[in-house]
Each structure stands twice: as structure tokens, then as C-alpha cells.
Amino acid sequence: MYADIIVDISHENLDKTYQYAIPDSLLNKVKVGTLVKVPFGKGNRFLKGYVVGLSDIPSWDPERIKPVAEVEEKGLMIESQLIQLAYWIKDNYGSTMNDALKTVIPVKKKVKAKEKKQIELVADHRVASQYLGEFRRKKYSGKVRLLEALLEFGILDQEIVKNKLSVGRETVKSLERDGLIRVVTEQLYRNPVKNLVQSVSHVRLNETQQQIADAVINEYQNGIRKTYYIHGITGSGKTEVYMEIIAKVVAEGKQVIMLIPEISLTYQTVMRFYSRFGDRVSFLHSKLSGGERYDQYFRAKNGEIDIMIGPRSALFTPFQNLGFIIIDEEHEGSYKSESPPKYHAREAALERARLTGSSVLLGSATPSVESYQKALSGEYKLFTMDKRAGHAKLPKVWIVDLREELKKQNKSIFSYKLKELMEDRLLHKQQIMLFLNRRGYAGFVSCRSCGHVMKCPHCDVSLTSHNNGALICHYCGYEEVMPKACPSCGSKFIASFGTGTQKVEELVRREFPMARVLRMDTDTTSKKGGHEEILSAFKNQEADILIGTQMIVKGHDFPNVTLVGVLAADLSLFSSDYRSGERTFQLLAQAAGRAGRGELDGEVVIQTYQPEHYSIVAAATENYQQFYEQEIAYRTLMSYPPAEHMVAVMIASKEEEKARIASKVLYNRLEYTQNDAADTEQNKDAIVKIIGPVKASVSKINDIYRWVIYLKCKEYEKLKELKNMLQVYMEQEEFFKKCSVQFDFDPIHSY
Known part of the structure; x- marks a missing residue:
């Protein structure tokens, strides 16, 4: 047997593997992830390395392949564990081991550590003064400036020495060799959590919340490791339960990973967690700079934080003492990777928990059909929260049939009911959210004379119209200018069809000119901090209406929002996808859940061409069981997951x-x-x-x-x-x- 071994676990060297023979005496000990010692290079110096693959086929002449020297017996190191997890991902989802390793090793590239350097006077003042006199005689002006300043202040930042005193590196080194000074280096962390204040008080749990938290904690403290599922309606207070469990797990000296689905959730979630746990909590996501990501990786590895919050990639945080993994909004599609290896974070979390002896807690108001089936079968332990926390009530839901609106000659995107309620809320200084499951200014662009559709020359898809006059392909980024005439027949009747968030914003401003409007979609949140900026402004009531795609309906809590309008509820029903009914139910239930979360009652208007569809009917009453029974019957009939x-x-x-x-x-x-x-x-x-x-x-x-x-x-x-x-x-x-x-x-x- 032969082992493929990496001797440098840094991200750039993951594809540099070396093959070694496994001696018979070590056959039972060498597995994927094992830390070993091997003779390396011409001098056969011994290096540590990790086994990332096993084979019975030599890559070259077996006589020239060196043997593994020994297995390191000092327990499972974090790298070993992550390599085992990478192998499991490769095996279960089909990819190369190299791609799987690059998924689980969190640091994408080497980033220079951020350091603070200070120069300190170590010689006593008498000795330093003697040297100062000598430097003055010899006209060593740089040494004179530095020693004079140090005799006055004792210690100086290197930046001041370099920029204000104009003292170079060689001068500093010379004084260091003379034993007069020393350079003190302190590693600084780039902290993505800025300007947050820890609070001493935290929310008291209600009876249901406390019962669930106690049940999970008691089993955990008794050494029982399970997978739990909290099915809690929107606003039922799942996050408070998570925090109570985390507090107890961290008190046991363990670490916790909490996954959340969208970058837009990160800021609000971290605010709540930071106020309770202080700087022992951090987060990872794709908008962090390379330096920030690098520092969070090492803070986690060095045990300087206990809680890591973030989307899918946060699952691979290199905690040495992991005890619990929580996945909020477990149903979200973003937990599934779109590039190889196409792993699902939920399943990978269960495997990481198995490797580390951890428990897993999943939570959602709208569980995935797969997970709910496992919860009903007893594979997961199910808890239900069917009432909103505090005194908040579920909103009143109106389903508007758009076919009937057309019969009444209403060709606006706002039904009569939605327009009436929007006017009422604006009058009473309450806030409104308008949800559309689309992006861009409008849909496809086509010619009304000949039917020609503007398509991307590189992809088999229509181009999307944006209000800057550009036609953009959302697959490859190809862009061209909106034509004045049809390129096929020359007709001037060429226009865009469908409605996007930019178009909705334009129509809202026209219909309600006094309203303050914010739009949140992939275009307005592309810059760093874009999500926080828009969400903070809306939370601070700097706007009356927030228009957005699905990112506005996920987990946000705005107490003054009393109306949610779903403009095209069934757009997601028309996708050629067996999960379209599930996705529609989840989006509508989550959107409806944004209304009436504070003291004021909420209302929801769902505009649809299919008011009788089971996913829309069930979402209006947030009746998950009703939806699940019809959906699982359909999946079983058609042999779709989870039936097969x-x-x-x-x-x-x-x-x-x-x-x-x-x-x-x-x-x-x-x-x-x-x-x-x-x-x-x-x-x-x-x-x-x-x-x-x-x-x-x-x-x-x-x-x-x-x-x-x-x-x-x-x-x-x-x-x-x-x-x-x-x-x-x-x-x-x-x-x-x-x-x-x-x-x-x-x-x-x-x-």
C-alpha cells in the first residue's frame, strides 16, 4: 500500500503530494488524515506530513519510493480532522481530493500578518545619556533623534520612529545590537466586528423556549450526542434558544459553529450575538478582506474565539474543541455548493459532528422536505414552536387573484387591496416591505413584430434589461446596449417584458411620490457593507418602503413593519424544477413572517395568478404540515428526493x-x-x-x-x-x- 502525503498544509501546496510506501507494521495505523513522519529530499530530513490518499498502485518505480517512518500518536489534530472531512466530501459528492481539500482548508492564500511594532529603551538613563553624548560628537543625527525621544517617552510606535523622526531600519538595528533598545512585536487582528458594545442583560426565555433549551442542554451535559430540529414559526424566538444552548456549551469549554444562509443576515445576527458573548464571537463570509479572513482563521485555531457565525464556509472553522453546530434556516438552497465538490453543508455538518463528538441543531420555520421526513421518522429529535414570542400575533393574510384584478381593468402591479393598505401604512408612519423574486430592471427583451428575443451569444439564455440601458447575461456577464430597432426585422417595437426590482422602485416612486424608498438586491448590495447600510437605514426608519428580492425576507426583524406585499407570488412556481412548490411555500411563508413582529399587528398581501395552488394556500396560513403532506405525496409519486x-x-x-x-x-x-x-x-x-x-x-x-x-x-x-x-x-x-x-x-x- 502507498500513501499520498502533503508535507505543507498551506493552501498553495495542497496539490503537491508525495507518494510513500506504508510498511507492514503501520498498515493498520495509516488512514486518510493521519499525521506521519517521512524522510524528505536528498538529505532525508524528517518532516511531518498528512495522508490525503491511499492506493495500491505505485506512481513510479517502487524501488525508489521511500517508506513512511512513523505515525504521530498524539491524537487527532485539527488538520487531520479536516482532511478526513475532505475525503468524506470527495467520496460522497464526487470531486477530486484536491478540490475537496481546498474547500475545507479555510485560508485561500497567505496574507501578511498585521503587526504592531514598538521600540523600547532598555538601557538605564545614565548609560543611554553617555551614548547620546558620543552620538552627538560623531554627528549620528538619526541615533541622536531616536535616543532623545526614547529618553523622554520610554517607548515609541515604529510608525512614529519611521515617519516623524525619519529614523531608518539600519539605525534601529544598530542601537539594538548595542543593547540600548529592543523592538517589541505584537500581532494585531483585523476585526470584522467593529464598534459593537457588549450588553449585560439578555432576553428571558418563555416556557416553550426554556423547555427546548433545557432538553438539549441536559442531554449534551450527560454525554448524549444527537441531531435536533426546531420547527418554529416565524417570530417564535428560535435565535434566543440557540443563544441559551450556546452559552451553556461554551461554559463547558467547548466551541460552537453557527451557520446562517445569507450574507445579509450576518450583521444583524452578529449584533445580537456580540451583545451577549462579546469578542469571543466572530464571523466569516465572502465579503471579508483576505486579511480579515486570515485573522479569524488563526483566532479560531488559537482558541481566542468560541463562536463562529457565517454561511456555508464557516463550517470548516478550525476549532480544536468543537462541541456544537447550529444551522439556522436549514431549508436554504445556499447551503448547497454550486461548484465541485457539490456538497450540502447540512450533511457535511453531520459528518463533522461525528468526527468531533459534537451535537447538531437545525432550525427553520419552513423545513426542507428531506429534513422534516427525518424528523418525523425519529432520525432527528423534533421540537415545535407554534406561537410567536412575546405578544406578537401572526399577520392577517390576503390572497389576491390577479386574474380578477385584470377583469376590473387594474393593469398596475399593485392590486387594489395592496394599494389601499400601502396608503394606510404611509399615513400612520408605519413601514412596508415589497418582495419580488426577481432581479434586474425587467425580464427578457423581445420584438413584438417578429418575436425575436435578444439572447446571449455565449449562453443559451435571454439577456436581461437593466435601467442603465444595458442588456446583461446573468450567467457569464456578457453585456450589450439595448437596440433601438429589432436586429432581425428592423421593427421599432422591441421592448422588455416582466418586472424587476428596479422597475418596481420606479413604479412605487411614481405612485407614492412622498414615500422614502430603499431597494435591496444583488445590484445595490455588491459593495462591501452594502447589506448593513441598507438594513440599518431601514431599521432606523430612514425609509418607509423597502423593495427587494429574496434577501429581504430572510430572518430580519423590523418591529415597525406592518405590511408585506408579495408582488408575484407564483413566479417561482413556473421554474422547471421539482422543488418549485417547496421553494414557493418557503419564500411566501418567510415573507409573510416579516410583518407584525413588534407591538403592532401585521398584514400580508399575496398577489398571484394561482390562488388555489397548495403551496400558496398553505403559506398564507403558515401551515407547514398541510404543505408537507401534499408535497411528499408528489415526490413519492415521481421518485424525487427524499423518496428516492x-x-x-x-x-x-x-x-x-x-x-x-x-x-x-x-x-x-x-x-x-x-x-x-x-x-x-x-x-x-x-x-x-x-x-x-x-x-x-x-x-x-x-x-x-x-x-x-x-x-x-x-x-x-x-x-x-x-x-x-x-x-x-x-x-x-x-x-x-x-x-x-x-x-x-x-x-x-x-x-
């Missing part, structure tokens, strides 16, 4: 014909393997349904052609076997060097 597991095999190539042939070759290979498998006769759950190959729904992105094959099977392990078989087969076939093949297990979007 599914894997999408995406074949892509710059050459259209190569992508088509490669997909057909893989299909034939899968069919041959299935027909050859004897175990499926005895085990019906191991039967695999093969669908395709077909062109992907977006069959070209950035000049890359895409084909897809779907596999469905009740047994996840069977799909993993087929994935492994295809990977081995493709490595042996030269043809696949011109194609890329990716695997997506239980995909959350169709291709």
Missing part, C-alpha cells in the same frame, strides 16, 4: 459533438453496468432509473455545451458506486480529457 436519491451527471465540452457523444458513452456504460448487476434482482431498492442523456435546460454557458443524465435510486450507496465506476472508467479513456464531468447528488436545481 438522485444524481445529475453533467457533461460539458467546448465542442458540441464531443459533449453529445460523451453523454451517450456514459449512458451506455451505466446501462451495461445496471444490466450486469445481479443484486438488483434480490434488492428492489438498488434498482437505478436512468433518465437521458438530454441537453441541459441551459444547454450552453460561456461557449461550453452541456448535456445531462439523471440517475434515481432509493439507495444512496448504489449511486455512489456508479459515480466511482464512471470516474475510474473516464480516467482510463483518452476521449474524456476533452470533456468535464461533474456529479451533483440530490441537486437542488434542475440542469
Whole structure:
């Protein structure tokens, strides 16, 4: 047996592996993640390294492969644990080990540590004064300036020495060699949590909150490790329960990771956590600078923080003593990676908890169908919170049929009911949120004369119109100017269709000219701190109306919001995706949950063309059980997750014909393997349904052609076997060097 070993775990060197032979005496001890000592280089100096792969095939002449010297027995180090987790991700989701390692090793690049240097006088004043006299005689002006200042102040910042006294590095080194001074270096951390104040008081839990917190904490303190699920309606106070559990776990000397779905949640969540836990809490997300991310990584590794909050990537925080992982808004699609390895943070969290002996707590007002099924089966321990915390009541919900509005000659995007309620709220100085599940100024641009649609030349999608006159592809970023006439027939009747957030903002300002309006979408929040700026302004009541895409409906708490308008509730129902009903229910229930969270009662207007659809009816009353029963029946009938597991095999190539042939070759290979498998006769759950190959729904992105094959099977392990078989087969076939093949297990979007 041979081991692939990394001798430098820094991010840049993850692809530099060296193969070593495993002596018979160490065969049982060497596993993926094991820390070993190996002879390295011509001098055979001994270095520590980590095993990242095992094989029985030598990469070159076996006579020249050196043996592993010994296994380090001093327990599981954090790097070992993360490497084991990377291997699990690679095995379960189909990627290279290198891609999996780059996912779990948090530091993307080496960033220079931020340091504060000070220069201190160590010689006594008598000796220093003698030297000063000598330097004056010899006209060493730099040394004179520095010693004079140090005799007066004792210690100076290096910046002052360099910039104000104009003393260079060599002068400092010379005085250091003379034993007159010393340079004191202190590492400074770039802290992404600025200007926050820790509060001494915290919210008292109500009876339901306390019961749940006590049940989880008692089991944890008795050494019982489980996965828990809190199904709590919007505003029921799940965050307070999380904080109570975290406080007890941290008091036991353990560390906690809390995942949240959107960057927009981070600021508000951290504010609440910082006020309770002070600077023992930090957060990671993609908008941090390289330096800030680097410093949080080392603070966590050195045990200087106990709680890390952030989206998916925060799961890989290098805590040495992890005790608990919490995943809030567990249903969110952003927990699934869109680039290889296409892992799900929820499943990876369960594996990290297994490796570390930790517990996991999931929470949502609108659970994913997969998780709720596990909670009902007893795999997760389920808690329910069906009342809002404090005295807040669920909002009153109006479902408006847009077909009826049209019959009444109302062609506005605001129904009569929504307009009436908006006028009332503005009159009473209360706030309004308008939710639209779209971005951009409008939808596609087409010609009313010939039907020509403006499409991206590199992708199989229509361009989206923005109010700066640009047509933009939201897949590859291609941009062109809005044409004055149709490029196909020359007609002037070319225009944009559909409604985006910018268009809604324009119509709101026209309809309610006195209202102060904020818009929150990917365009307005692209700069660093954009989310915080908009949310703070709205919370401080600097605006009356907040318009936004789905990022405004996730977890925010604005006590003065008494009206939420959902402008196009069923847009998400029309996506070619088996999860469209679930996604619609979740968005509507979350949007409705933003209203009436304070002392004032709230109202919600849901505008739709399908008022009778089960996901819309259930969302209006926030009746998850009603939704779940109909959704799981549909999934079972159609063999979709969680009734059966599914894997999408995406074949892509710059050459259209190569992508088509490669997909057909893989299909034939899968069919041959299935027909050859004897175990499926005895085990019906191991039967695999093969669908395709077909062109992907977006069959070209950035000049890359895409084909897809779907596999469905009740047994996840069977799909993993087929994935492994295809990977081995493709490595042996030269043809696949011109194609890329990716695997997506239980995909959350169709291709």
C-alpha cells in the first residue's frame, strides 16, 4: 500500500503530494488524515506530513519510493480532522481530493500578518545619556533623534520612529545590537466586528423556549450526542434558544459553529450575538478582506474565539474543541455548493459532528422536505414552536387573484387591496416591505413584430434589461446596449417584458411620490457593507418602503413593519424544477413572517395568478404540515428526493459533438453496468432509473455545451458506486480529457 502525503498544509501546496510506501507494521495505523513522519529530499530530513490518499498502485518505480517512518500518536489534530472531512466530501459528492481539500482548508492564500511594532529603551538613563553624548560628537543625527525621544517617552510606535523622526531600519538595528533598545512585536487582528458594545442583560426565555433549551442542554451535559430540529414559526424566538444552548456549551469549554444562509443576515445576527458573548464571537463570509479572513482563521485555531457565525464556509472553522453546530434556516438552497465538490453543508455538518463528538441543531420555520421526513421518522429529535414570542400575533393574510384584478381593468402591479393598505401604512408612519423574486430592471427583451428575443451569444439564455440601458447575461456577464430597432426585422417595437426590482422602485416612486424608498438586491448590495447600510437605514426608519428580492425576507426583524406585499407570488412556481412548490411555500411563508413582529399587528398581501395552488394556500396560513403532506405525496409519486436519491451527471465540452457523444458513452456504460448487476434482482431498492442523456435546460454557458443524465435510486450507496465506476472508467479513456464531468447528488436545481 502507498500513501499520498502533503508535507505543507498551506493552501498553495495542497496539490503537491508525495507518494510513500506504508510498511507492514503501520498498515493498520495509516488512514486518510493521519499525521506521519517521512524522510524528505536528498538529505532525508524528517518532516511531518498528512495522508490525503491511499492506493495500491505505485506512481513510479517502487524501488525508489521511500517508506513512511512513523505515525504521530498524539491524537487527532485539527488538520487531520479536516482532511478526513475532505475525503468524506470527495467520496460522497464526487470531486477530486484536491478540490475537496481546498474547500475545507479555510485560508485561500497567505496574507501578511498585521503587526504592531514598538521600540523600547532598555538601557538605564545614565548609560543611554553617555551614548547620546558620543552620538552627538560623531554627528549620528538619526541615533541622536531616536535616543532623545526614547529618553523622554520610554517607548515609541515604529510608525512614529519611521515617519516623524525619519529614523531608518539600519539605525534601529544598530542601537539594538548595542543593547540600548529592543523592538517589541505584537500581532494585531483585523476585526470584522467593529464598534459593537457588549450588553449585560439578555432576553428571558418563555416556557416553550426554556423547555427546548433545557432538553438539549441536559442531554449534551450527560454525554448524549444527537441531531435536533426546531420547527418554529416565524417570530417564535428560535435565535434566543440557540443563544441559551450556546452559552451553556461554551461554559463547558467547548466551541460552537453557527451557520446562517445569507450574507445579509450576518450583521444583524452578529449584533445580537456580540451583545451577549462579546469578542469571543466572530464571523466569516465572502465579503471579508483576505486579511480579515486570515485573522479569524488563526483566532479560531488559537482558541481566542468560541463562536463562529457565517454561511456555508464557516463550517470548516478550525476549532480544536468543537462541541456544537447550529444551522439556522436549514431549508436554504445556499447551503448547497454550486461548484465541485457539490456538497450540502447540512450533511457535511453531520459528518463533522461525528468526527468531533459534537451535537447538531437545525432550525427553520419552513423545513426542507428531506429534513422534516427525518424528523418525523425519529432520525432527528423534533421540537415545535407554534406561537410567536412575546405578544406578537401572526399577520392577517390576503390572497389576491390577479386574474380578477385584470377583469376590473387594474393593469398596475399593485392590486387594489395592496394599494389601499400601502396608503394606510404611509399615513400612520408605519413601514412596508415589497418582495419580488426577481432581479434586474425587467425580464427578457423581445420584438413584438417578429418575436425575436435578444439572447446571449455565449449562453443559451435571454439577456436581461437593466435601467442603465444595458442588456446583461446573468450567467457569464456578457453585456450589450439595448437596440433601438429589432436586429432581425428592423421593427421599432422591441421592448422588455416582466418586472424587476428596479422597475418596481420606479413604479412605487411614481405612485407614492412622498414615500422614502430603499431597494435591496444583488445590484445595490455588491459593495462591501452594502447589506448593513441598507438594513440599518431601514431599521432606523430612514425609509418607509423597502423593495427587494429574496434577501429581504430572510430572518430580519423590523418591529415597525406592518405590511408585506408579495408582488408575484407564483413566479417561482413556473421554474422547471421539482422543488418549485417547496421553494414557493418557503419564500411566501418567510415573507409573510416579516410583518407584525413588534407591538403592532401585521398584514400580508399575496398577489398571484394561482390562488388555489397548495403551496400558496398553505403559506398564507403558515401551515407547514398541510404543505408537507401534499408535497411528499408528489415526490413519492415521481421518485424525487427524499423518496428516492438522485444524481445529475453533467457533461460539458467546448465542442458540441464531443459533449453529445460523451453523454451517450456514459449512458451506455451505466446501462451495461445496471444490466450486469445481479443484486438488483434480490434488492428492489438498488434498482437505478436512468433518465437521458438530454441537453441541459441551459444547454450552453460561456461557449461550453452541456448535456445531462439523471440517475434515481432509493439507495444512496448504489449511486455512489456508479459515480466511482464512471470516474475510474473516464480516467482510463483518452476521449474524456476533452470533456468535464461533474456529479451533483440530490441537486437542488434542475440542469
